[in-house]
Each structure stands twice: as structure tokens, then as C-alpha cells.
Amino acid sequence: xxxxxxxxxAELVRNPNMMAKVQSELELVLGRDSQIQExxxxxxxxxxxVIKETLRLHPPTVFLLPRKADADVELYGYVVPKNAQIxxxxxxLGRDPTVWDNADVFNPDRFLGSDIDLxxxxxxxxxxxxxxxxxxxxxxxxxxxTLMLATLLQNFNWKLPExxxxxxxxxxxxxxxxxxxxxxxxxxxxxx
Numbered sequence: 142x143x144x145x146x147x148x149x150x151a152e153l154v155r156n157p158n159m160m161a162k163v164q165s166e167l168e169l170v171l172g173r174d175s176q177i178q179e180x181x182x183x184x185x186x187x188x189x190x191v192i193k194e195t196l197r198l199h200p201p202t203v204f205l206l207p208r209k210a211d212a213d214v215e216l217y218g219y220v221v222p223k224n225a226q227i228x229x230x231x232x233x234l235g236r237d238p239t240v241w242d243n244a245d246v247f248n249p250d251r252f253l254g255s256d257i258d259l260x261x262x263x264x265x266x267x268x269x270x271x272x273x274x275x276x277x278x279x280x281x282x283x284x285x286x287t288l289m290l291a292t293l294l295q296n297f298n299w300k301l302p303e304x305x306x307x308x309x310x311x312x313x314x315x316x317x318x319x320x321x322x323x324x325x326x327x328x329x330x331x332x333x
Contacts, residue, residue, distance in 0.1 A: 202232040300328065
């Protein structure tokens with residue numbers, strides 16, 4: 142959750158108009174003085190779209206857990222032999238141009254009005270896996286991420302340190318158990 146939060150903030154700092162759109166939505170739904178509650182999440186479609194788009198471009202992990210083929214299977218002309226280990230590459234799936242238009246561009250609008258959810262039913266967005274083996278912490282992680290992001294965006298404006306241009310923000314990835322930014326994000330909060 143912490144690395145996904147860092148990616149979301151990095152994308153929003155690089156795209157200040159998108160950050161402003163989330164903040165406007167929060168003000169419209171919550172007002173200035175009330176704090177977000179879990180029951181408010183469904184009323185915040187743009188914030189949800191930002192989180193989905195973050196998870197698409199920067200999944201929590203690069204690969205889903207490996208699976209073993211029970212039998213020989215043919216997929217798209219390739220034979221996967223019985224007992225072969227199979228990995229789903231979430232990073233590549235999120236950037237697949239046959240699945241996503243402008244796949245390398247951060248664009249939360251692609252999820253507005255869309256039925257694509259985080260449970261993997263669409264198979265284009267699988268940040269937590271799907272089916273029986275879906276991550277048991279998915280709901281908790283999603284709620285924590287949404288509430289944390291909403292709280293910090295509602296109460297603060299954010300900017301990069303003096304002299305750093307959003308276009309120059311290092312967005313390189315460090316692959317490991319979690320997909321992290323190579324250079325940790327440094328941003329400055331400004332009280333609203």
C-alpha cells in the first residue's frame with residue numbers, strides 16, 4: 142500500500158490538473174470541514190479512477206504468484222506442458238497496447254464510466270489477482286489507500302521541492318517483491 146500511495150502521489154504531482162480534479166471532487170462531496178469516511182468512497186469516482194490507474198501502471202507486485210499447469214494446455218498456439226510453472230506479468234499487462242489505449246500514459250479518465258473493477262473479472266486489471274486466489278488483503282489495502290490519499294489531498298496542496306520541475310521527476314522503477322520508485326518521492330505539503 143505504501144509504494145502504491147507513493148506512485149499515486151508521484152503521478153498526481155506530475156499532473157497537477159489531475160490532483161486539482163481529485164481535490165475538487167473531495168470538496169464537492171465532503172465539504173471543507175468533514176473528514177472522509179469509508180461510506181464516502183463510492184461517491185468519489187475520480188479518486189477511485191486515480192487509484193485504478195495507479196494500480197494499472199504501477200501494480201503492487203510485478204508478477205502474480207506462480208501456478209502449475211494441471212495438464213497440457215494450448216494457449217494462442219503455444220503449448221503449456223503439464224507441471225509447467227506459469228507467471229502472470231502484471232506490469233506488462235498494465236502496459237499492453239492491445240488492452241489499453243495510450244498504455245504508457247497516466248489517464249484516470251479511462252476508468253470513468255467503466256465497469257472494470259479490481260477483482261480481475263475483466264482480466265485487463267489484476268493488481269490483486271482474481272478468483273479463488275485473489276489477495277485476501279485487497280479490500281483492506283484499497284480502503285486504506287483511498288482513505289489515506291483522500292485525507293492528504295483534502296487537507297494539503299502538494300508540490301515538488303523548489304527547483305524541481307514535474308517533467309523531471311524520476312519515475313524509474315525498482316523491481317523486487319513490491320514495485321517501488323527507484324528514487325523515493327520527496328514532496329512538500331502546503332496546508333490549505
